[in-house]
Amino acid sequence: MAAGKLWHIRELIIRRILNMDKYIYDENNGLWYELQGDYYIPCLTIPEEEQLPIGVWGQRHLRYIRKYHKGLYNSLLLSGKLNGYLADLNEQAEDMFFRLVEQLAEKDAITEALKAENQMLWVQRMNAVRETAMEIVNHDLIYA
Secondary structure (H helix, E strand, O other): OHHHHHHHHHHHHHHHHHOOOOEEEEOOOOEEEEEEOOEEEEOOOOOOOOOOOOOHHHHHHHHHHHHHOHHHHHHHHHHOOHHHHHHHHHHHHHHHHHHHHHHHHHHOOOOHHHHHHOHHHHHHHHHHHHHHHHHHHHHHHHOO
């Protein structure tokens, strides 16, 4: 009887080997597996996320975290939150930049009257204000 049972188990194993399913589901961990050659590889996918537009600030931060904060980058990418994170950061950076330009221009008395009187001086001073605001945003948000 033991020999008959072994023969039956052997027969089941051979059938399984010769007729391997393309996909199997493991109830223990809830994963699907796909047959690749002689091995079953887990079917893993990155969750879909809404594709929001990412501006220049978000792209700069993306380059920064991809190069210097690989753990954060991989965590956001694999959780499907990278695009939303970058879009939010881009929006914050734009708001901060425009607010700073406005405040710095007001502080330095750069007005429309100055623009009407001396355009070159106005452009020069506004460029300096924009550069200062850009440095602050880069320091506080993008490369922080």
